[in-house]
Amino acid sequence: MAYxxxxxxxxxxxxxxxxxxxxxxxxxxPAVTSNRIKELEKHLxxxxxxxxxxxxxPTEHGRxxxxxxxxxxxxxxxxxxxxxxxxxxxxxxxRVTAPLGLGRRLIASGIPEFRDRYPDIEVRLRLSxxxxxxxxxxxxxxxxxxLLEDSSLRMRGIMDCERVLAASPVYLARRGEPKxxxxxxxxxxDCLMLRFPGNKEHSWLLKTDEGPQKFEVSGPYDxxxxxxxxxxxxxxxxxxxxxxxxxxxxxxxxxxxxILPDNPPAPVKLAAVYPHRKFQDPKVRLLLDFMAExxxxxxxxxxxxx
Numbered sequence: 001m002a003y004x005x006x007x008x009x010x011x012x013x014x015x016x017x018x019x020x021x022x023x024x025x026x027x028x029x030p031a032v033t034s035n036r037i038k039e040l041e042k043h044l045x046x047x048x049x050x051x052x053x054x055x056x057x058p059t060e061h062g063r064x065x066x067x068x069x070x071x072x073x074x075x076x077x078x079x080x081x082x083x084x085x086x087x088x089x090x091x092x093x094x095r096v097t098a099p100l101g102l103g104r105r106l107i108a109s110g111i112p113e114f115r116d117r118y119p120d121i122e123v124r125l126r127l128s129x130x131x132x133x134x135x136x137x138x139x140x141x142x143x144x145x146x147l148l149e150d151s152s153l154r155m156r157g158i159m160d161c162e163r164v165l166a167a168s169p170v171y172l173a174r175r176g177e178p179k180x181x182x183x184x185x186x187x188x189x190d191c192l193m194l195r196f197p198g199n200k201e202h203s204w205l206l207k208t209d210e211g212p213q214k215f216e217v218s219g220p221y222d223x224x225x226x227x228x229x230x231x232x233x234x235x236x237x238x239x240x241x242x243x244x245x246x247x248x249x250x251x252x253x254x255x256x257x258x259i260l261p262d263n264p265p266a267p268v269k270l271a272a273v274y275p276h277r278k279f280q281d282p283k284v285r286l287l288l289d290f291m292a293e294x295x296x297x298x299x300x301x302x303x304x305x306x
Contacts, residue, residue: 003043004076007069009036010048014066015136017055025138077281090283091120097134098143101226101246102270103127107143110294114287121283129194129224134275140284142273143291145243156272158292159299161243163265165204166256170236178239181206181215181263190219190238192229204241205266212266241265245299252305270295 012022013033023033041048048062058066077092098107104127111123126132126139134142134153145161165184167177175189184191184204191204203214219238223229230247233240234255240247250256272288 002039004073006036006040006043008073009033010040011066011069011073012138013037013049013056014058014062015138017057019056089120090118090286092283093122093124094140094283094287095124095126095138096141096143096287097126097128097132097137097139099129099145099226100127101129101230102143102145104227105246106295106298107291110291113294114290117290118283118286121286123287129226134273140274140281141287143270143295144273145268145270153273154276156274156288156292158270158272158295160267161245161270161299162267163241164244164247164251164258165206165239165241165260165263165265166233166247166251166258167239168234168236168256169254171233171238172257172259174236178259181208181213181260184217184239184260185215190221191217192219192232192238192240193217193222194226194229195222195224206260206263207266208263243268243270245302248302248305270299 009022009026009028012025013019016022016025019033019037020030023030026033028036037048044061044065046061047059048065049056050059096107097103103125108125108127111125114123115121126137132139132142143158178184178189183189193202195202203216205212205214221229221232221237223232226242226246229240230242230250232238233247234250239259240256244251247256251258272292274284274288
């Protein structure tokens with residue numbers, strides 16, 4: 001078993017390129033991570049990494065061993081899933097990721113209830129508004145607001161979510177309320193953007209009489225945290241483009257107001273994304289079923305003001 005543990009650590013170090021990051025991911029110290037790599041190198045009789053001051057790069061031997069080791073670990077996971085399916089007692093670890101706002105409001109609060117139902121399943125949750133590389137990060141399930149672009153993944157749609165443009169009454173009193181989408185790209189208005197490395201959305205797709213059109217909006221504020229962007233809107237700093245459920249409480253109490261209601265942004269799909277091989281894993285299917293039902297119920301409650 002120690003040998004398999006060493007292999008698992010090696011695989012995560014290759015994927016994350018860093019001993020500390022791999023150790024955090026596997027909940028072991030950097031010292032233990034380093035020792036496991038040394039034990040594996042001693043066993044194989046070769047050096048697996050070229051060490052630099054910034055990261056570890058696999059040697060030729062390391063790259064060859066990684067390809068085989070990855071397949072071994074995937075086979076073990078699949079075998080364990082098959083046994084769980086036969087025994088009717090799913091167990092093991094599920095790595096989950098979600099955007100910050102969605103994760104805080106809908107996903108994180110449901111994990112304790114899921115664990116109460118299935119105490120043998122451990123859930124590790126990572127929240128980030130960045131587009132997490134599911135395969136590289138070893139993620140089992142990613143909850144996303146958007147379209148699936150990677151054909152190597154599967155997607156389970158949960159629900160289509162209305163999006164709106166909104167701003168605070170303070171901002172609208174100071175800058176005026178836009179009457180047409182074209183006003184958004186004028187110097188008169190500031191649009192608050194969710195941006196991060198790799199983010200492709202630098203424009204807003206809005207409904208118009210001529211059909212959907214992209215508008216290259218801009219403004220002096222952007223962040224990689226959606227809740228920060230919402231906070232700026234509440235402070236009167238600009239206009240946001242958000243799923244309605246995400247800001248419905250602020251719309252209801254008047255702190256934000258929907259603008260351009262006849263030119264709404266395109267709806268966004270709430271979905272769960274996962275690697276093809278995870279479809280047969282009973283614990284993954286249980287989590288998907290549980291979270292899909294819960295997200296639908298909670299979003300309906302938010303929209304109903306409950």
